[in-house]
Amino acid sequence: MLSAHQLTCVRGERTLFTGLDLAVGAGEWLHVRGGNGCGKTSLLRLLAGLASPAAGEIRWCEQPVREDLQAYHQAMLFLGHQGAVKEELTALENLQLAAELDGATLDDDEAIAALHRFGLKGREHLPVRFLSAGQKRRVLLARLVTRKAKLWILDEPFTALDTRAVDMLGGLVGEHLAAGGMAVVTSHQAIPLGNGKAIEL
Amino acid sequence: MLSAHQLTCVRGERTLFTGLDLAVGAGEWLHVRGGNGCGKTSLLRLLAGLASPAAGEIRWCEQPVREDLQAYHQAMLFLGHQGAVKEELTALENLQLAAELDGATLDDDEAIAALHRFGLKGREHLPVRFLSAGQKRRVLLARLVTRKAKLWILDEPFTALDTRAVDMLGGLVGEHLAAGGMAVVTSHQAIPLGNGKAIEL
């Protein structure tokens, strides 16, 4: 459903890649691999619509993404390197406000269930700035559960997570795929998940 | 040579650990392990002297660290979650200025050699803000080579690094230990190195 055609990405004077094609269908996921600085983050930002390619086109359901950005954003969830969590707000508030910005409402029970699932029991009401590196990351990732999106674009989702959380997240992506979702993921570690394609930059 | 006795760490109202003992001798390294939020970063900051413990004492060469902080800092190198690199400066400048702050001088050749070793060939004169997540990390890690310290304290040194860089860093720590150095490292991944002890928080 997501496809890219003959993408070219230029950063500064450096051409990171040209003529890149990719396609991800329902229930499939794509592992974007490559060494440091080969352009993984840049590719993901293109796919999310945060930057525009020097050449080429990105399509969602066969439609060029540019034509109906709003519908695309409705169906897509992008989680980047950065936190996108407010340090002053509690984990719970962060989750609920993120939902409201998307035009949905999230009741307390649902949000708390999501946080518990990510091992933040007893820390729902603690301002995020008190949390450890990994715990902050988990608050962000809890949006995967509360926001129902068809396409997940995840930039190094496993950083700072401990092994239990890594397994848990892997399982979550698996469920998502099983339900017909799609995912594009970068990671330097191996991801033990079926139905995947890999692309080497 | 580095030892800690009956350490207690309190963050906010939470006691993260009490009565912690540890010792690292020449040629040994310590892997600090534990789930997210169990207090690894907090322990490393205590060991580096950036925070003071609620109870207990840290000794270097049998001397309490508090008594001769300067000598301890001379022998120790701490690299944290944060970059400590200036985005506006080039990789080379960053490395040289860090050395000057430590009261040493670093000539161009030596600095460039260190950067090449970390795979930044051709990017010595690029401002750091243009580098990718992993490349920024490498600039920081290059200090391991240029600053001759006996004790390395590294908080999640492997994040954002690709597999080649991970192997390289592992090798570097190995050399350091073989030459009689010491290291305290946190990581959620396994580290394939001999002569190690592990501590579970």
Added chain:
Amino acid sequence: MKAILAVVRRDLLLAMRRKTEVLTALFFFVIVTSLFPLGIGPETALLRKIAPGVLWVGALLATMLGLQRMFAADHADGTLEQMVLSPSPLGLLVSGKNIAHWLVSGLPLVVLAPILGIQFDLTAGELGVLMLSLLLGTPVLSLVGSIGAALTLGVRGGGVLLSLLVLPLYVPALIFGAGAVQAYNSGLGAAGHLSLLAALLVMALFFAPWATTAALRIALE
């Protein structure tokens, strides 16, 4: 509409959490206006003459200092990216942020101005005109400022660059605002100046959110 309300609610909640931030912007206004007599000298007649100018410049600087934080935090932690990616139109979200900004940083200035005016020995009538001019003027400052805030987002040295961009745009509001009080004072009546200020406000309401939205999109490219 729901999205606007959500943004306003969120920003007000954040402002409540960072109470000191809001309060200290006010204190900045108070302190700056109190510094001028110290630099200029305590003669009442002189002070009364420069009062509208000093108060307006104070309000302008206090607003400007808060501007930088309008989008900066949201940008730094990636929330802004999420807003761009959200299904609600960005223009609405921006308007929400504008409203919240004025409620938090403009309205209190309007309320506080009379008290500070007393320090300069202004009369009740002058204080009234001053408040009215600020009531019309501070939304203009927020709206126009948000364009600058969006343009300098993530740019090095953004803070001062922002003032460089925004202050010239603030000049008309300053002239009409401080002018209103002086005109009232000299018996000319403040109506002319105030209606010009109102016209500025209408224009700003029309164009500023659009320009801010465009600037945000550019900043995130």
Added chain:
Amino acid sequence: MKAILAVVRRDLLLAMRRKTEVLTALFFFVIVTSLFPLGIGPETALLRKIAPGVLWVGALLATMLGLQRMFAADHADGTLEQMVLSPSPLGLLVSGKNIAHWLVSGLPLVVLAPILGIQFDLTAGELGVLMLSLLLGTPVLSLVGSIGAALTLGVRGGGVLLSLLVLPLYVPALIFGAGAVQAYNSGLGAAGHLSLLAALLVMALFFAPWATTAALRIALE
């Protein structure tokens, strides 16, 4: 000593890279002082009277805006931690940062002041006294300001909180600085004010680095 030089060199290098930052602090000074005639009206006699006060308040605000960045960047990216851990004593490094800050943000104000003074129709003698008072006063502003900058490091709402902490402490420098020009003007001679300003400078040189160092250690705890 070598460490001081290294810090000064480093901060100047960074300032060169972030040229806009330095330049815009200057422009801020220019714009603030130019806003006043707009807010107050064009009477020459009035303007000449308020000129020293306005220029000094402008210098004070321009310095203050730069203060926040004195340690903030080094704190955010962990360089400050590395400084604490460096074998050189922290007090020296702090002095180095103070020197660099004054060179970058104080000295240019001193140089620029006469040009702005001309806008207000000041005489050559007045301009000389103004420059001298700024030359003695701006280092005080940097030194005292660095205490505030260190205290508000990494604290929510830092920017405006900083002004709340620091501006009251600037009052004596402001009074003596602006007072020197006025005293010269009224025939009393500026020597008294200037020597008081010099005394302030000596005291600040003595106490401020110590307090700043203590505050930095606290901030990093």
Added chain:
Amino acid sequence: MIWSSASEFFAMGGYGLYVWGSFGMCAVAMALEPVLVARREKSIVQSLRRRAQANKFDKEDHQ
């Protein structure tokens, strides 16, 4: 007695607004401050109590 009537007392020789404005603000402020402090103390005790209960439940959970 200096005052011949209550109304004279309240008029304060024409300075009523100023005298009562001052004394009134003092009275209000000095009555309000203790109330605010007491409220703060109460909310702290309440949160402590809530936390104590949560701890108790936690322990029961573990057993």
Added chain:
Amino acid sequence: MSQSVVTDRIEPNRGVIHWFRFASPYSFYPMAARLEPWFWILAIAFGIAGLWVGFFVAPTDAQQGEGYRIIFVHVPASWLSMFIYLVMAGWAAVGLALNTRLAGMWAQALAPTGALMAFLSLWTGAFWGKPMWGTWWVWDARLTSELILFFLYLGFIALQAAIDDPRRADKAGAIIALVGAINVPIIYFSVKWWNTLHQGSSVSMTKAPSMAMTMFTGMILMALCFWMYSIAVALRRVRAIILEREAHTDWVQQLPEVKA
């Protein structure tokens, strides 16, 4: 700092009574509770006496009529605003030098009351100035330095409020309190000089009415009332702060009001 936490915790079991015993929150908390009512009683008693003297004994002033009666609140508030700042800075210095936690708590507890006194001084002064000088405010040396003192209080409070870690807040507050304490006299004299150089201010507070004995008595009584009030409120606030900060300790969790 590391040691102090430990010694404070161990102290209750040691059984040795020495002076520092009351420097530990554990032993101070109940003592404060016992002391507080006495200060309230004293404050109310002095207040009633002072008001009686002020309104019913002190005669009408020859120049100012009844308006001068504002002095009975204005001067106590002014005195205390300055006195409390000194005490606060003193506690801050003790806290910084000896690392006793209670000192920081005292400094934090005193600040709002000091700020309130400064505010009352400004307010009552303004309400006095309007009838006497015809204006709410003049840039007189005393008035200006009182205003700046008020700002210094606000800065201290805002700084402490903005820092979450109480240990850090204490120390940072201590530094700003001490720097302020060094600056208060400098500010006072600079402002004084600034004003007197330009113009003989049209009014001066030192030309206050030659004070009758009864007026003086009333003023002293009211000052004592304000003083006792400040101690009582600060004791209450210290107790609240102790509870908040020592929440993790056993003795707080064992308190009857918490356990119930």
